[in-house]
Amino acid sequence: MTGILVLILFLLMVAVGGERGAIAVLVLCGNILVLGGTIILLAKGYPVFPVVFLAAVIISYISLMKQNGKNVKTFAAFAAVTGIMLVLSILIYLLVWKAQGGGLNEIQSMQEDIMYFYESDIHISMLQIAVSVTILSALGAAIDTALSVTSAVYEVKQHRPELCQKELFASGMQVGKEIIGTTVNTLLFVYLGDSMLLFAYLKKGGYTIETIVNSRFLFQELSVMLFGAVACVLIVPFAAYCVAYTLSNKSGLKKI
Template sequence: MLIILGLILMIVIVLVGGDRGAMSLIALAGNILCLSLAIWLYAVGAPVFLVTAGAGILISCITLFYQNGTNIKTWSAFLAVAITMCVLFAFIYLVVWKSGAGGLNEIQAAGEDVFYYNMNLDISMPKVATAVIVLSTLGAVIDMALTVTTSVYEVKCHKPDIKMNKLVQSGMKIGKDVIGTTVNTLLFAYLGESLLLFAYLRMQNYSIELLLNSKILFQNCISMIFGAISCTMIMPVSAVLIAKNCELFDWMENSK
């Protein structure tokens, strides 16, 4: 069934998207390969943060440069993603370390299957949890960055004489219009995949206090929350970078 659904997805993307759709499929395959390689490197004991940084850079390059070409929009988006994720990286690790969010949650630890596996893994669970959060938020961050840079670039093309501060304001306004739908997407993606879990917790008579203080809820919510934070933070970064790059490009063109 998975193969059939995958073939249907590929056919629909190619029929609707044409050449760009085919490029999206190739980029998707490349990103899956990068994630698979990162998981394998984690398993063999490679440095978690180094692998995460490398995988993030590769995924960003494939998504931005292969799908959308090498231009001022994609370079601005790439730099915005790099700056935002570097700032958040330490903060995410601090939150994971302080909260003890790494490792198995209550339900996973209580499951019967856990006794059949060797749990003496030589891997830092807080580092792995940090890597999971960073990589899971990367897609939404790249999407927000490219949305802002593309929109600001189009404004600059239609109004070549517009001032830099007006460009930044345009980018922020566009980002504010999009951030609501992005946060909703993250929220419903989490809720959709957790409906069965919530039903199970309700059947086990979990109290609200126990649920709010549970590790399982924190693990499931933290990616959504950091995704929303990173998407909000990247708006001004993307707007300023694309405005600066447009101004620099104009200066280089005028100085020729």
């Protein structure tokens, strides 16, 4: 059934998107291979953070350059994503590490298949994995938002070439304000949809609000969603500045 759903998705992407849809399918497959390779390297005992950093760079390059071509829009988006993810990674590390948000949460640790059939000591730092998962989750949202901003500013420059860097930056910020709400809502609904059964289980179990708020499982779920939203918000000024600076530079215009 999973294979059928994947096939339907790929066929629709090609049918609706044409050549760009086919490229999107190849990019998606490439990113899946990168993530698969990352998991294999981590399982073999390679250092977590260097492997995840390399994977993040490759995923950003594939998603931006291979799918949309090497141009002003993608280079500005790539620079913005790189800068904001370096800053955000430090914040993610500090908060996830401080909260000890890695490993099995309270719900998972009670499941019989975990207790009796799976080896819990896999000699991999669960805190480092938790940090890495949060970083990669935020990366996808940052890439999408950055390209939306840089593409919009690029089109503005094409139709209004007389605009200066400050005006282009203001245009990028305005576009960012328009898409932030829908992007954050998308992340919220993805989280809520994925967690509906969990919340029903907690309600039936009679857990108190204090227990839920201070639980590891709630932090693990919310941290991914919230850091993704934070990445979307912070990437807007970064992307707007990068594309405005590049388009206002004569050498940058020659590369369009």
